[in-house]
Structure formats: C-alpha cells, structure tokens
Amino acid sequence: MVGVFGPRQSEVKLGFTDTGRLNCEVRYTSFAAARASKAEQGQAEAAAAQALSQALEASAQLERFPKAVFDVSAMVLEAGGADAAVLVTAASAALADAGVELHDLVSAVQVVKCGGQLLLDPSLEEGGAAEGSLLLAAMASTGEVTHMEVRGRWGDGELREGLELALGGCGQLRGAVREALLAGMEERAGGA
Amino acid sequence: MASTSTTATVADDVEAEAFKRLYPEQFFDRFLGEGVRPDGRPLGRARAVTIGAGAITSADGSALVKVGRTSVLAGVRLELIRPDETTPGQGQLALNVELAPFSSPDYRPGRSATDAVSGVVEKLQAALLSGKDTVLLNTLCVAEGKAAWKAQLDVYVLDADGCVTDAVLLASIAALRNTRLPLVRNTKEGNYVPARRAEEGAAGLVEGCPRSVGLGRCPLALTCCLYKQHVLVDPTADEERLAECAVTVVVDQGGRLQGVYKAGGKVLADAATLLKCTEAARLRHKELSGLLEQSLQMGAEAAAER
Amino acid sequence: METDAKAGPGPGSAAARARGRLPTQLRTLVCERAVLDRADGSAKWSAEGSCVLAAVYGPRQARIQREDAERAVVEVVYKPRAGLQGPEHKALEAEIRGVLEGVIPLGLHPRTSIMVVLQVIQEDGSVLACALNAAAAALVDAGVPLSSMFASVSCALASEGGLLLDPDAAEEQAALARFTFALPYHFDLTTKGAAAKAEAAEGGGEAVVSSAVLGARCGGDFSPEALLEALALCRAGCGRVAAFGRLSLAKSLQALGGQ
Amino acid sequence: MRPVELELGVIAQAAGSARLHMGATDVIVGVKVEVGSPSQGAPDQGRLQVTVEFSPCASPIYQGRFGETYGEQIAAAIEASLAPGGRGGGSDASSSGCGIDLSKLLILRGKTCWMVFVDALVLNDDGNVVTAVSAATLAALRDTRIPKVEVVTDAAGEEELELDDSPGSAWRLDVGGVPLVLTASQVGAQCVVDLTAAEERCATSGLHVAVNRAGQVCGVTMTGRKGIDSSMLLLMMETAQKLGPVLWEQLMKFLTR
C-alpha cells in the first residue's frame, strides 16, 4: 500500500532554473518493514527518493514550468514486496491527478529471477529468495525507459527475457492506472 | 441553448467558489442560517466513520480510520524488553504521532512533522496513559522483572480534514485492541524471545503469557466547534479554521469524562454548551464503539484465515 | 510595585491541606509588574510554590512568514523551569495562545506580531493557571489592547471526592482529575453598576466574572456534574484573583495618581 | 575507450590502493580493512562500505553539496556491483556469483568479521568517473592484503583472536568475480561510451552497466533526465557487455605485470 500524494507548486528558493524541478520525499512508516535501526530506514528512504525522482523526471514536462518546484511526498504504509515499483507507479498517477502535464504515465514493475524462473511483481518472500532483480520504470506508450536497476548476475538471454516481461507488465499497469484516473475524473465531474 | 445554460452553471460554480474564498464568513453564515453545513450535514451530525482494524499485515496491530475525509493510520510494533527497575511488573507503551507531508496544505517541509500535532500527542498521552487504568501496562508483562513487551504505537495522519484528535484516538484504541501478543519462549540461555508460529506448543514456552493488550476503559474523543451561537459537531478543517474555537471532549464507555479541552478562541462556552458537547460525545461513543467491535471482529477473522 | 493579597478563606469542609489551607482557599498571590527593562511589558506572578515570569514584546512588525494582512499574530513561547521544551509544552503554548487570541482584538494591529514569553521559575502545581495570569498581567503592563481581562484558576478532584482549589503539585499528583479554567472578567464602574453593588468592597466594586469559559483544560476521570462543580468553584476563585489583579494594577499605577 | 594508466600501492598506510588515469580523469582509491562485528541482517558475512568523494578542484560543480550527493550515488552503484546483497538487494553474493564473496571475510559467526572500507577520491573529473572509480577499486582490492586471523579458545572458554602479522601469511581477496561498471550514454540518437566531461554535458541519459569478465550483466542503474527507448537500451547494454571484458583484460595486464 502506498499513500496518496499531494504535489504542489511552490516558489523555488534555490536560485533560478529554467526548467521545473521535482522534489521527492519518501517516508516509510515505522511498521512498514522490519528494519533494524533509524539510520537504515533513513538510508532506504533516501535511496527510494532518489530512484523516484529519476523515474519521474523524464515524464514530467518540466520545461513548461520554469522556476517551479513540485513537491512529491510519498509514504509507504506497508512494504509487501516490490515497493519501489509501486511507489513510482503511484507517484506518477498522483502527478497526473494533480494536473501536471506529463509526456506519459510512468509505470514500474519489478521482476526477480528465482531458481531460473522469472517472476513478475514478487512478494516479500519471493524478493528475499531471488538471485537477481530488475526494476524497470517506463512510459509504456512510447516504450521509453525512465529508470532501471538491475542486481545480480544475468545471462544474456535472461536479461532480454526479463526486460520484455517487465515492459509487458508496465503496459498492463499503465492501462489499469489510466482507467483508475479516468474513473476518478468522471466521478469528480459528476459530483460538481 | 444548451451550451448557454452550461456556461451559466459553470459561471455560478465559479462564483460560489470565489464567494467562499473571498467572504468565508458570509458564505458560512448563509449555510448556518439554514441549519445546514457546507457539506450538507445538519449542525449536530458527525461524519461517517470507517474503521479497518488489521489494515497493515506487517504490523503487530494496526487500524486505518477514516472520519469523513480525515484518515489516520495507527500501527503497533512490539519488542521484548527488560522492564524498568522501578516498575518490574509493567511493560511500556510509547506513543508517536506524525503528520504525513501531504496531509494538510499547512504542512511545510523542514518543520518538524511532530510539531504541528503536539497537542494531539499530548491529549493521546493523557487519554491512554495518565488514567493508570486505560492501558493496563501490567498486561504487557511476560515475566516479572525479566521480560515485558514494549509497544511502540505510531500514528500517521494521512489526511487532516478536521478532528484529527478524535480520529487519532480512535485509531490508537483500535490498533491496540487489534494487537496480538505472540507467545514467548524461554531459551536455554535464559533469554526470552518471541516464539514463531510453528513453535506454538513447543517446549520452553512461558506459561500464561499475555495475548492481548489490556484496556481498562475505552476513551474516545469528539470535537465540537463553537461558531457564534452554533455548536458544530465533528467539524471539517475549513470549519475549524473559521470557527477558531473548538471543544474536545474525551469520554469512556461508561459516560465518564476523561478530558475536556478548550483552547481559548473567540467564543466563550458556558456550562450549558459544555454539557451539550459532553452529551454529543457520549452519543458518538455509543455509535463508534459498535463500529469498533464490528471492525475488530472482522479483523480477527481475517487474521485467523491467514 | 509589589502587592500581596490573601484571598479570603471561603466556606468548605476542613480537609487537611498543607499549611492548614481550606479546600476553597487560594494560595497567597504576589504580582510584580514591569520587572524587565527590555520587554514592552512584563510581569511576575507567583502563588507560593509556583511562579511564572511573563514578557510581552510588541505589537511589532511580524516576520514575513508569519505576517497576516488582516490581523495581529500572537506568538507564545513557554519555557519550562528546567530542560528543553517537550511536546507537552508545545501543547501548552497552543493552549495559551488560543486564550490570548480570544481576548486581544487582533484586527486592531494588522501585520504585527505580539510575542509572549513565559518562563516558569518555580513549579508547584497549577502552573498553567499561573502562566495565564502572568501573561494577562504582562499584556496589561505592555498596554496591549484587550477586549476583556481574564483570570485563571485550577482545581483538583481529590480521591476522597472533594474539590481542592489551586492545588499544589502533591495534590495534583494524587487527584483523580485536574481542571484549569480561564474565565473573562471585568469591573463595572458605572453609577448603575456601582449602586447595585453599593456594599461591594473598596477598590472599584466586585469583579463581574463571566460564567462562560474562555479556555478549559480538564483531564482525569470525572462526571459531567463534577465538571460543572469545578467550574463553579473556579469561577469563585477567579473572582478573588480578579480582585487581587485589580489591587495590584492600582498599586502599580499609584504614581499616576490613580485611586 | 581512452587509454588507461594504473599505479598500485600509492598509499603506504592503506591495505591496498590504486591510482588510475583515464584521459584527464584522475582517481585514487584506498582500501582499509578492520576487524568489526557483522550486521544483524547477515551474521555470516563480512562488511563492505564504499565512499566516493570529489575533490573540490576536480570540477567547479563539486563545490558545495552537489559533490556529496553525486558521490553517494556512485558509491551506491559501485557497492552494488561489488556486493549485490548490500543495499536493499536481499540476495547474497554467494548465490548470485558476482562481486566479492563476503562470507570469506567472516571470522566468527555473528561476532567478528573483517570490514572492508573502500574510499575513492576523484582528483580530476574529465568524464566517465564511474568506470574509472570502478576500475581503480578493482585494482585496489586486488592489491589488498588481509592479515590472517586465527580463533583461539582459551582455558576459560573465551574465544580470542590471534593476528598473524607476517606478510607471507596474508591473503588476497578473490576479485575474479568483480564486475566493472561501464557507462554507456545516449547523445542524440547515438550510443557512446567513455565520454569526456564536455561530452557528458551533451548526453541526455546514461546507463551504468556492471559487466563481469565473461561479459555477463551484473547490475544496471540509470542516470539522466530523459528516458531511453527500449531498443536503445538493449544496444547500450550490448555495447557495455562487449567492452567489459576488453577493459578487464587490459587491467589484468597491468596488474599481473
């Protein structure tokens, strides 16, 4: 489960930039995952924020918002595997929901290699037992990859296969997110 | 024709929105004059509540509570500790409330997340711990002087749309009631460790160790806003901002008051108003405790299935 | 500039309290005004074991982030006697700020900030009430306009069932419930008002204490009836605090020839 | 690729060190080993920590906080290539078969182990810093000697460590599985490797691919503000896979000489 996002535009205080910036912040609830110390949690939060901004930056039409900053803040309520992927997907949906102009929705999936098999969207146990993992964030309509992280050793064919599987997953996910967004908009239009 | 009528309604919408922004007081007065509130509720009605006990499976106990649009997530994490020497027969309960960055437009990064909710923490602390019999800390004790549970209750305010205190208290109670304390095993070395599920019934289990957090009473809160001569039960954030005067009443299942708070403000509350607020809080308690039992039941069933 | 006044003993059963105090008796109050040179107004309010020093700065130009175009901003800083500020002190700050915002006509000084700094010097029960009274005295000393004066008194519900006015720390600790109320008051100096209270004590007539609550902070375990009883008792106490407050104000203005 | 120049043992105090020039890019890496306790999550493994710092004179942009965050990013990438189980991976190195076998660094299960600190300092940045740091790290790690330690149980049943200081008994880390991190960048519609600093400014995005000596991919991270087309992505990875073993051989030639 990933918390909702409230991006908002705010005046930049750090000098002039001709394009907008994304300011990402990720927080885990203390009970989201078993973590030994506060420092470890902070490290995980920073790494997740870094990945998130990388994945989203390419999709937002930041050149249209000079001097602006979008604060994207996320809260991971419960980490049940593949949280980074869910984080990216949810954040992109929130950006779209906030009316920020995007090239396309970013959807992300995780694929793990487990005993020679490729598994899409692993659970926590599957992720723990994996020999290799692949996180892919892409804009599915153009096939543009915005973020990618591979760990573990991958054979030539395996990686290609994993990529294809992940891209397919991204496409599926994008359709689902798109529908959810449209439904939300319709509901709001109906309510007004 | 059709097109002109649409533009007219759009213009009306815009105007109403603008009116609300520019003259919030007049906007509000008009509604109250009619005896309704901007969201369509009568003055005395509280918002609908949903309680999801056991919402987070990775926590030892949890609850997601929504009061209207206000949503709060509470989770309990357990840890075995050696009890404090001054209180060998008691466990510990640590409270923490945090505001999620996206919960309120007033939130600014940089300011401490707990600063804005210090009042809430304080009331929660008073409701749960100061009474000595609300959370029964002795039920957290496993072996006197040797092992006890420390429950870390973290409450995250996900969306703050008024009455955060009420929702936080409700979620905390629900999460604590939802908490299942694992069995404890005494290892060969004399250390106490939580037993895994598979080890249930195995040797070395501590006899009669507690299975749930004992609650002597069940305090729940209700906030009312005083605005001019009106009493608004369970206000939204907009209403709270406008009224600038709120009375929070904490009441337990027997109708005994656990706390009455009024932090100044423009409107004075006489005895009759205070009684009205306490009465409303009692009614609300009845309503909520039914929901709470139901949700806990469902949470327990879901846990049993797993 | 220093004034003492013993609040008169009230009726009530003689339970054993420290120094033979009656259940409805306040501790001896002392109020010093204009104690700080740099502040725009200041006061030190003490009730035997508890003592709070209050300083008021302003109205002065508010910091840009805090500025409000339509009203003055009230800032309260509560410094505990020892150690750092905890969340409970932050909560007290918010509470005191709420009370002050209730009596200061904020619209009168837009774009300004009024800062009240409260330093607890001694702690022995009823500290919130003491802090509120100190803040009120300091605001008057600073000449910040107030729509009304207010007084604050605490009481405690003893485990035997009786109410104790102005409890000390030990009594608070042992109590089933603790109440603090802040009530607005004023004096009626008009001929009509004075005639109605012809027999009232010297010093401008008896204070008119409102029956409605400006701020309340009650915690513990109690019934609604106990709440009302406590309110009534505190109201009586506030009347005596008000009379004392006026006496102390008059003393401080003696040099101006006030009576 | 630009020619690579390598110096070993440049820091006398370190357990292993290397300095690498790649064009004008100049990187120095020191390895320090210490006895410490293993992390709770992995009681049967040693620990490895990588830090990358930029000298403020490496490039004007590294004055202030930027260098710190950029350094952390690179450190994370290198660390992931050396020990995939390190940060958030969850899998251990022995099963994935690349990087360093951290379990060799264990001395006493759950109690003591070797902690390896890799500190890289970028003296001059003329592009492709990640590859330079990665290659220098590999060289420095290979240069590293870890003293032999024996666990002795004394009469009271206490376990004690005995350190053997003689240089002959010290052992070296097996770096055969360590991958090199190559950066392939997209400039316009072209895939380019080993960019200079000026060229890097024109690149829209980059892919850091960790490749072992056999040309297998051991990790990928991405940088840059633009996305990469999937076909381009494959091309970039292929390029890196081809170049990886070449660079590896080149380095080995230096190291075995």
Add this chain to the structure above:
Amino acid sequence: MSAAPVGKVVGPGDKVLDIPAQGTLRLSAGLTTHEGGVVSTKGGVLRSTRNGQYFLEGRQKRYIPAEADVVVGTVVDKHSENFMVDIGGPFNAVLPQLSFEGATRRNRPNISSGDLVYGRVVSAHRDTDPVLSCTDSAGRAAGFGHLKGGMVLQVSTSLARQLLGSPTAPVLEALGGGLQFEMAVGLNGRVWLSAPTAATAVLVANAIAESEFKTPTQVRTMVARYLSAVG
C-alpha cells in the same frame, strides 16, 4: 456625564460609564464603546481633558501611532520620494521629502539616515504605514523639522504626555528657571535635548527621567539639589 469615575484605576474590559442619552462623548486612547457602554481596552487611570475628552493614562512603553501625535524619529532609510523614519512603533513611518517647509522637487531637505526629525503623524491607519509631516497644517515649519545635534532620551509614553501637557510639567518649570536648553518631546516617548554644555544636557536628562514617579514638591527639591550641585 459627570458620573465618569475620573482618576480611578481602570483595567481592560471594564465598563467605565454608560453612553449618555444625549450630548457628545469624546473618547481617546484606550477607550471604545461596546453594547451601550464605554469600555476600556487597557489598564490605566481614567482622565479627562478640559474639553471633556476622556482618555486612559497608562504606562505603556510601546508606542502605537495615532493621528496628530508629535513624535521624535530617527531616519533609517532614504528613498527617492520619502524618508523612512523609525518612531518606535510597530512599523517605520513614511516622511515625504516634500513635507518640509519650503521643500520643492529641486530643493530637498538635506537629511540622511541616522538624523533625527521632529514631526507630526498625519495619517495612522492600521492597514498602512504611518505618515509623518514636518509642517503644520498651513505648511509652515512650526518647530518641526530636522533636529541637529543634541541627545535623545527614552521615557515612557505617559511621561512624554505629561511633559507636553499643560500646565507645564513641574520638572520643566523647575529646570527652566535655572538652565538654558532646547527640547522636543515626542509622544512616542523620545525626548530630544540640546544644551550649551554636555553637563547641562545630562543634568536635564537625569532630572526628567527621575521625575516620573515624584510629586511636584519632590521634583522641585530634586531639581534644586541638582542645580546647587552644578553651582
């Protein structure tokens, strides 16, 4: 109307008197009307002037500008059209460069930041910065303008009011009998003094500062003692 408790100590929120059925009531500092009565908003002593205006006399340190007050201010900034003047209130006051006697676009007063001016408040609305002028309503200097040399003394606003009031404050009367000095008193509690010798200026300053809590007789003996000490 005569029922007003003049000379009494009044606290904030007190009902001071009922609004009379007829006639006019003139209220000033510290008093407002509320629900059919005159209510005070500050602590102080109720006073009335000879023309029947009521006001509260308190010992306030912070100055809140009011229209027609005379003030001593320090120029803190110079803009193209205005001086910004610190008058001790919540906000700096605006002093147009043309509000001096004889000032024109070509002939501007030669004042720079750090200088003292004596002016009167022409506008003191709460939503805008106060505006000063160094002329009277007829455009003449009338004693206002740049204060050159001298020293500034900070006193409470009530003492400043006393010093400006009539009959002349006893301390001034007593000092004026034996010494030569110039002074300008601002209602913002700033008193500017200029005397031929520094010793005189210090003596006057001390005498004024000490006079606040003394009766007229005490003041006269104090001044006499000071004067004899100087010789």
